[in-house]
Structures are given as C-alpha cells and as structure tokens.
Amino acid sequence: LSSATSPHDNFLRCLSLSSNLSSSIARVVYTPDNSSYSIILRSRMRNRRFWTADTPKPFVIVTPLLTSHIQATIHCSRNHGLQIRIRSGGHDYEGLSFVSHVPFVLVDLINFRSVDVDAENRVAWVQSGAIFGELYYKIAEKSKTLAFPGGICHTVGIGGYLSGGGYGLLFRKYGLGADNVIDARLIDVYGRILDRQSMGEDVFWAIRGGGGGSFGIVLSWKLKLVSVPPTGALFAVGRTLEQNAINLIHKWQYVAPQMPHGLYFDISLSRVKSTRDGKKTVISSFIAFFLGGSDELVPLMHERFPELGITNKDCIEMSWIESIIYLGKIRNQPLEVLLDRDFQTPLTLPSYKSKSDYVKEPITEIGLKGLWTRFSENEAEFGVIYFFSYGGIMDEIPESSTPFPHRAGNLYKIIYNVGWQQQDNINSDKYIDWIRRIYDYMSTYVSKSPREAYINYRDLDIGTNSEGNTTSYARASVWGRKYFKNNFDRLVLAKTMIDPENFFRHEQSIPPLWKKQ
Ligand code: FDA
Numbered sequence: 001l002s003s004a005t006s007p008h009d010n011f012l013r014c015l016s017l018s019s020n021l022s023s024s025i026a027r028v029v030y031t032p033d034n035s036s037y038s039i040i041l042r043s044r045m046r047n048r049r050f051w052t053a054d055t056p057k058p059f060v061i062v063t064p065l066l067t068s069h070i071q072a073t074i075h076c077s078r079n080h081g082l083q084i085r086i087r088s089g090g091h092d093y094e095g096l097s098f099v100s101h102v103p104f105v106l107v108d109l110i111n112f113r114s115v116d117v118d119a120e121n122r123v124a125w126v127q128s129g130a131i132f133g134e135l136y137y138k139i140a141e142k143s144k145t146l147a148f149p150g151g152i153c154h155t156v157g158i159g160g161y162l163s164g165g166g167y168g169l170l171f172r173k174y175g176l177g178a179d180n181v182i183d184a185r186l187i188d189v190y191g192r193i194l195d196r197q198s199m200g201e202d203v204f205w206a207i208r209g210g211g212g213g214s215f216g217i218v219l220s221w222k223l224k225l226v227s228v229p230p231t232g233a234l235f236a237v238g239r240t241l242e243q244n245a246i247n248l249i250h251k252w253q254y255v256a257p258q259m260p261h262g263l264y265f266d267i268s269l270s271r272v273k274s275t276r277d278g279k280k281t282v283i284s285s286f287i288a289f290f291l292g293g294s295d296e297l298v299p300l301m302h303e304r305f306p307e308l309g310i311t312n313k314d315c316i317e318m319s320w321i322e323s324i325i326y327l328g329k330i331r332n333q334p335l336e337v338l339l340d341r342d343f344q345t346p347l348t349l350p351s352y353k354s355k356s357d358y359v360k361e362p363i364t365e366i367g368l369k370g371l372w373t374r375f376s377e378n379e380a381e382f383g384v385i386y387f388f389s390y391g392g393i394m395d396e397i398p399e400s401s402t403p404f405p406h407r408a409g410n411l412y413k414i415i416y417n418v419g420w421q422q423q424d425n426i427n428s429d430k431y432i433d434w435i436r437r438i439y440d441y442m443s444t445y446v447s448k449s450p451r452e453a454y455i456n457y458r459d460l461d462i463g464t465n466s467e468g469n470t471t472s473y474a475r476a477s478v479w480g481r482k483y484f485k486n487n488f489d490r491l492v493l494a495k496t497m498i499d500p501e502n503f504f505r506h507e508q509s510i511p512p513l514w515k516k517q
Contacts, residue, residue: 007080007103008059014076018068025069028111030061037061040108041098043342044090046155048422049351050099058085058098058106065111070217071191077105078189078503083469085506086217088128089157093354093458096213096506097160102468109159112219119143122225123182128159128218133338139225140321140335147228147320149174152327153345154338162221163212164456165404167413169289169323172392173261174226178208178402183222186215189503193219199498206494206510209403211455211483214491214510215498228320233294234327235314236287238272245284246368248307249387252286253362255305257391257411262291263300267387269375282376289323349382349419353432355439356457357414357446358406359387367445374438380431382419385438387412405485406452414446415457436461455483455508464507471502471511479508 015025030037040061045051059082064070077084083104087097098106109129117124119142126135133154139146149170151161166177174180183196184207194216196204207215239245249267256265265288271280286308290297294315301310318326321335329346330337337343344350363371375385395408406413418435420427439461443451453462463479465471473492480488488510495502496512 007082011076011080011082011105012060014079015062015072018072018076024066025062025072028063028065028069030063031059032057040110041106044087044108044110044157045095045098046090047093047095047350047352049353049425049428050095051351051422052425055095055099056101056104058100058104061106061108063108063110067187067193067219070107070187070219073105073107074187074189074191074217074503083505084503086159086213087157088159088212089131089155089161091153091156092160092212093352094460094507096458096508100469100506107217109157109217114220117142117225119146119225122146124148124223124225125220126158126223127220128157130158131155131341132158132161133340133343135223136321136324137335137338140319143225144230144319145227146225148177148223148225149180150177152324153347154324154328155341155343155345158221159218160212161456163207163210163218164458165209165402165454166456167388169264169320169327170226170228170291172259172264172389172394173291175393175397176209176402176404177223178404179397180224180226181208181221182224184208185219186217187219188216189499189501202490202494203498206403206491206498209455210487210491210494210510211403211508213506214495214504216504229291230319231293231317232320232323233290233292233297233315233317234288234323235297235310235316236285236327237308237310237314238283238285239308240281240283241372244307246365246372248286249284249368250362250365251305251307252387252389253359253411256389259304259389259391260300261392263297263392264289265389269372269385271376271378271383282372287327289320289327291320293317348384348417350422351425351428352382352417352419353428353435354415354417354457355435355459355461356416356454357439357442358410358452358454359412359414359446360409361445362411363445370441371438374441378418378431378434380418380420380427380434381424382417383434384417386415386417388415399485400487400490403484403487403491404455405487406454410447413454414442415454450482450485452485453479453482458508460507465505465509465511469505469507469509471505471509473511473513476508476511480510483508
C-alpha cells in the first residue's frame with residue numbers, strides 16, 4: 001500500500017494507516033490486480049444479469065474479519081469521497097449490493113456469519129452475512145419445534161432480507177422476518193456500534209424493513225424464534241386450463257386470505273413441458289404448507305375449497321425444515337444442503353428480473369385469462385408468477401409497526417419473475433420487456449395511488465434517486481411511497497437522525513431531510 005495520489009490510492013493508504021490494523025486489514029482487501037478479486041466479486045453476485053464486462057466494478061473489495069475493519073473502511077471511504085456497497089447474501093434483484101455507477105468500495109460480509117441459537121430462551125443472534133440455510137440448520141440442531149419466519153430460498157442473506165421485511169412459509173402465522181427482530185447491532189457513518197437502545201426506537205424501526213444500504217451497516221440481529229409442530233403437512237398440485245385453472249385461481253382469491261393463520265397457501269404460474277407432446281404449456285400450481293397434520297388439512301380444504309379436490313394422496317407430512325428443502329426444489333438432499341452458500345437455486349435462473357404488485361380486490365376471470373395468455377408469450381427459458389395469499393396475522397399488525405406497510409386490506413401479493421442463462425444476457429432486454437408488458441397489463445387489477453411494491457423485490461423501474469445517487473425528498477417520494485406508503489416520511493426522519501450527510505446512499509436509498517446536494 002504505497003504513497004498516495006488518486007482518491008483510490010489515498011483510500012488504500014488511509015486503510016493501511018488505520019490504527020493497529022495495517023497487518024490484519026491488508027489480508028482482507030482485494031484490488032483488481034489481486035487474483036482472488038474476481039472470484040470474490042462473482043461468488044455472491046447472485047444475479048448474473050450484472051456479470052458482464054461493462055458492469056462497473058468496485059475498485060476495492062473488503063471482506064472484514066473484525067468490526068474495526070468495517071469502521072476503518074467507512075472512515076476512509078468518507079474521507080476520500082468514495083461510496084460503499086454492502087453485501088450480505090448478494091441476492092438484490094437490481095444488484096445494488098455489488099454494482100454502482102460511481103466509484104465505490106464493496107464491503108462483503110462473508111466473514112460476518114456466525115449464528116448463535118439459544119433454544120432455551122427462544123432467541124438467536126445472527127450476523128448479517130449468514131444465509132437462511134445456516135440459521136435454519138442451527139435451529140434444527142437444537143430443536144425440532146422452533147423455527148424462524150424466513151424465506152424458502154436458503155441462500156438468501158440475513159442482512160438484505162431483514163432490512164426489507166422478509167416473508168416466508170410462516171408469515172401468515174408469525175408475520176415477517178423483520179416483525180421478529182428484537183435487537184440489532186449497527187455501525188453508523190461515524191463508526192459507532194449501536195444497539196437497539198443506543199440507536200433509538202426510530203432508527204431501530206427503520207432498519208427493520210426500510211431497505212438495506214440507507215442507515216448504516218447492520219452487523220447482527222437478535223431474532224425471536226417461533227413455535228412449530230414437529231410435523232406439518234404440505235401439498236403441491238398442478239392444474240391446467242383444461243382442468244379449470246382459471247376458475248380455481250378465481251376462487252382461491254376469496255378463500256386463501258380467509259384461511260387459518262397456520263396455512264401458507266400460494267399459486268404459481270409457470271411453463272412446463274407437456275408429457276403428451278413435449279410442447280411447453282402453462283400450469284398453475286397450488287402450494288400449501290400447514291402447521292398441523294393432513295388429517296386436519298384435508299377436511300379444511302374440503303370444507304373451504306372443495307373445487308381443488310385435495311385428498312390424502314396429495315398431502316405429504318414433513319417437518320418445517322424439510323418443507324424448506326422440498327419447496328426450495330432441492331428434494332432428496334440431506335439437511336446439510338442448507339449450508340451450501342453457492343447452491344444455484346432452481347427457484348430462478350442465474351440471470352433474472354422481478355417486479356411486484358399487491359391485490360386488494362379479486363381479479364375477474366376475464367382479467368385472469370388475459371394474464372394467462374400474456375404469460376404464455378414468454379420467450380425466456382424461465383418465467384414464473386407467484387400469488388402469495390395474505391390475511392392471517394398480516395391483517396392484525398398495524399401498517400406503521402415497521403416500515404413495511406402492506407398489511408390489512410391486501411388479499412395477496414404478486415411477484416413476477418423472468419430468468420435466463422448468463423450466456424443469454426445479450427437477450428435480456430427482450431425478456432425484461434416481456435415482464436414489463438405483463439406488469440402494464442396488470443395495472444387495472446392491482447393497487448393504485450400508489451401502485452404498491454415490495455422493497456425486497458427491488459425494481460428500479462418504479463423510480464430512482466438522481467444520477468450519482470444524490471437524493472431529494474420529492475424524487476425519492478415517487479418510489480418511496482410505493483414501497484413504504486406513509487411510512488416513507490418516518491424513514492426520512494430516521495435517516496436524517498442517523499446519517500444526515502447521506503453517506504450511505506444508492507439508487508433507492510432513503511434521503512435525509514435537509515442536506516443540500
Ligand atoms: P444483498 O446482499 O444483495 O443485499 C440487499 C440489499 O440490502 C442491498 O441494498 C444491500 O446493500 C443491503 N444490505 C445487505 N446487507 C446489509 C447490511 N448488513 N446492512 C445494511 N444493508 C445491507 N424475499 C423474501 O422476502 N422472501 C423470499 O422467500 C425470498 N426469496 C428469494 C429467492 C431468490 C432466489 C431471490 C433472488 C430473492 C428472494 N427474496 C425473497 C428477496 C430477498 O429477500 C432480497 O433480495 C434480499 O435483499 C436479499 O438479501 P441478501 O442479503 O441476499 O442481498
């Protein structure tokens with residue numbers, strides 16, 4: 001780390017001079033001329049849409065081992081006019097954890113991934129760089145009847161997921177991941193390490209759903225663990241157009257949100273090869289996981305949704321953690337698969353784009369038919385639309401309880417996802433156009449003023465800060481109210497308290513109130 005001329009050199013020099021760190025921090029700093037740089041950059045670049053020669057790269061990657069490494073990185077970046085991108089699991093749909101169009105340093109939390117489960121007190125401290133698979137595995141080692149309401153895809157990072165809310169199999173019973181965070185440790189722009197008490201309730205509120213990368217670097221989270229029965233019941237049944245799929249989806253909209261809290265019930269539309277003629281055809285899959293046995297689930301379905309025709313033969317009994325593996329489509333694998341961070345999830349393809357919507361009134365059968373037809377026009381290798389039913393405890397948690405505002409009044413959430421192989425990135429515009437057309441078509445049927453969206457399905461189409469990530473309240477309100485509705489204003493206040501100079505910023509970061517940009 002030699003003498004300084006450019007901001008980059010100055011930054012590196014600053015790091016090397018940081019008190020007592022020179023030898024230890026040198027081991028975790030990677031510049032492009034280091035042979036490990038590309039491997040580290042790409043290993044958690046989950047969305048390979050950004051794995052191209054033109055994608056701007058960090059001028060340095062830091063994989064801190066100690067909190068003092070993070071403090072020094074923040075200090076030196078501020079002093080030398082560089083921005084920071086924070087990466088936990090690297091799943092951000094728009095790559096905001098590892099791409100920036102201004103010179104930046106990537107802080108990759110791969111070494112901050114300890115998981116400490118205290119089954120007796122039903123809590124866990126988890127560092128942000130851990131993935132959900134690691135948390136689930138450690139919980140299962142200690143207890144068969146404890147769980148955490150996290151997502152199905154086990155490679156998703158704790159840091160990004162909890163920063164945006166986070167739904168999963170247990171969310172109708174226990175709420176979002178963020179609803180079950182009881183403390184956290186955050187490094188702020190001044191390098192202070194703050195817990196719930198010292199950061200104050202406004203900032204603690206903001207980091208649980210206000211989106212990552214705005215308030216500081218969350219090091220770890222204290223989670224409340226929840227109860228699950230040792231065995232649950234699951235079904236996943238497919239229905240085609242000929243099998244009355246449109247009527248069934250139509251009815252599902254009325255039935256699913258009213259189901260008991262212990263039932264997770266979604267629909268996915270996907271295209272599969274027909275066994276008859278090998279041609280691709282659209283199928284709707286009805287997928288449920290129930291916190292109880294099939295002896296309860298089957299009568300429940302008979303009573304409330306007889307048209308779906310669920311019988312004992314459709315149901316499989318398994319534990320909550322086995323259902324994560326089953327629904328994550330990594331069947332017949334031992335639990336240890338959950339520890340595999342590099343696992344390529346079959347839930348999407350390596351390159352992807354997503355969008356989201358909220359539905360407040362049932363969509364008509366004509367509307368659903370139109371969606372089905374447009375869905376069939378996908379030319380990408382992979383496309384899926386999920387309907388996640390709401391209701392349950394989501395109706396009972398007040399809209400202002402966390403920044404995530406999509407609570408009572410929503411029947412379900414829609415996620416649109418298109419995926420393709422990395423070598424097909426050249427056609428990405430075509431695939432993204434398709435998903436945008438579907439989204440345009442759906443505008444008649446979904447929430448309006450604002451058209452709500454889910455922050456963890458990050459979508460830069462709905463608005464961004466200005467070039468260079470300078471922010472203004474007016475401009476940020478455009479996308480901010482879609483993600484956060486009226487909670488956006490409290491987020492702005494929390495940002496103003498914790499990072500008034502707006503150091504932590506990106507294309508959709510929360511602006512502070514009075515900083516002149
Ligand atoms: P990543 O590291 O990319 O971070 C995402 C954002 O948070 C970035 O802006 C980043 O800078 C910031 N950030 C990360 N760590 C931070 C930290 N420690 N402190 C401050 N900011 C930080 N969602 C869901 O709710 N339920 C689900 O079931 C799924 N399933 C799913 C499957 C697949 C295949 C994908 C690609 C995505 C999902 N998601 C999801 C969405 C997921 O929750 C979302 O992409 C999260 O932001 C991912 O968190 P990572 O830590 O992996 O992302």
